[in-house]
Amino acid sequence: MDASDKQYRILIVDDSDFSRHSISQMLDSPRYNIIGEAANAKEAINILKDRVAHLAIIDVVMPEVSGIELAEYITENFKNTSIVMISSLGQESIVIDSISAGASDYLQKPFKREDLITSIEKIVSNIKED
Amino acid sequence: MKNFVNEINIEQTRSIEGYLQSSFLEELNIYNQAHLILDCPLIKTSKVRSQTSFERAVQFNIIGEIQGQVICFLDTYDKKINSAESKYLTSLFEESMNILLGKVVTNLENSHNLSTLLSSPIKKDSYQLEASNFENNTFSLKYKLITNAQEYDCRLVINVLKKNIIEV
Numbered sequence: 574m575d576a577s578d579k580q581y582r583i584l585i586v587d588d589s590d591f592s593r594h595s596i597s598q599m600l601d602s603p604r605y606n607i608i609g610e611a612a613n614a615k616e617a618i619n620i621l622k623d624r625v626a627h628l629a630i631i632d633v634v635m636p637e638v639s640g641i642e643l644a645e646y647i648t649e650n651f652k653n654t655s656i657v658m659i660s661s662l663g664q665e666s667i668v669i670d671s672i673s674a675g676a677s678d679y680l681q682k683p684f685k686r687e688d689l690i691t692s693i694e695k696i697v698s699n700i701k702e703d
Numbered sequence: 704m705k706n707f708v709n710e711i712n713i714e715q716t717r718s719i720e721g722y723l724q725s726s727f728l729e730e731l732n733i734y735n736q737a738h739l740i741l742d743c744p745l746i747k748t749s750k751v752r753s754q755t756s757f758e759r760a761v762q763f764n765i766i767g768e769i770q771g772q773v774i775c776f777l778d779t780y781d782k783k784i785n786s787a788e789s790k791y792l793t794s795l796f797e798e799s800m801n802i803l804l805g806k807v808v809t810n811l812e813n814s815h816n817l818s819t820l821l822s823s824p825i826k827k828d829s830y831q832l833e834a835s836n837f838e839n840n841t842f843s844l845k846y847k848l849i850t851n852a853q854e855y856d857c858r859l860v861i862n863v864l865k866k867n868i869i870e871v
Binding site: 588589590591592594595599634635636660661662663664666681682683 | 731732733734736790791794795797798801802803804805806808809812813818820821822823824
């Protein structure tokens with residue numbers, strides 16, 4: 574199978590129903606398989622224990638466990654899952670913390686569909702086939 | 704004379720009101736599904752109107768060199784909304800306010816060097832707007848939230864203090 578035909582498995586983690594729905598709509602394409610939507614870190618980890626994801630899109634500010642803490646956990650425990658952090662916040666310190674936690678990219682809300690697709694494609698182009 | 708004018712401008716910029724005024728956006732596109740348009744600019748206020756039965760609300764806390772809370776109200780008076788639309792509208796409103804305030808907090812740091820963070824949305828049964836909590840540094844502003852050809856009034860009540868950092 575050509576890399577351009579491959580389907581990528583994506584998890585969306587955001588405490589906002591509207592945000593999860595908007596991202597899911599942006600990724601409505603045969604190229605992307607949304608394997609789950611999680612409203613918090615606990616739900617996200619439960620999904621990842623059951624299903625393999627190539628990529629997790631994670632909101633930074635969430636109640637209880639933050640997106641950055643979740644990114645650290647995923648980086649440590651689900652090594653084949655890449656991460657894109659998203660947030661309404663755009664301070665440099667938060668972007669640096671996100672990258673340090675293992676994220677491959679950071680998008681400030683509200684981002685455009687093209688920006689999300691560009692970010693995802695850049696990351697999945699580096700995924701090595703098993 | 705030139706220096707004197709500059710000093711006044713610097714002093715105005717240093718007030719919380721000045722920081723906030725320059726940090727709120729006039730317009731914001733929310734994922735092509737809604738628009739926020741500034742309807743009434745930020746003003747200092749001494750009287751805060753209580754939440755009406757038609758208003759939905761959500762609170763955010765601001766933490767850092769500027770500290771306090773922002774309570775956002777969405778007025779649904781005279782709007783016919785079914786239960787499916789109602790859930791969507793509440794979620795859209797909360798995320799729109801999160802995005803707007805995230806931009807504000809980012810501008811406070813990037814433009815005014817005020818290191819500040821925003822909490823996740825805090826939902827309560829009712830929002831206490833007691834006068835004693837809203838003295839001195841209370842501001843309000845209004846936005847129109849436009850979605851599906853409907854316009855909703857949003858008012859934001861901001862109660863914040865600038866944390867003084869004393870270097871020893």
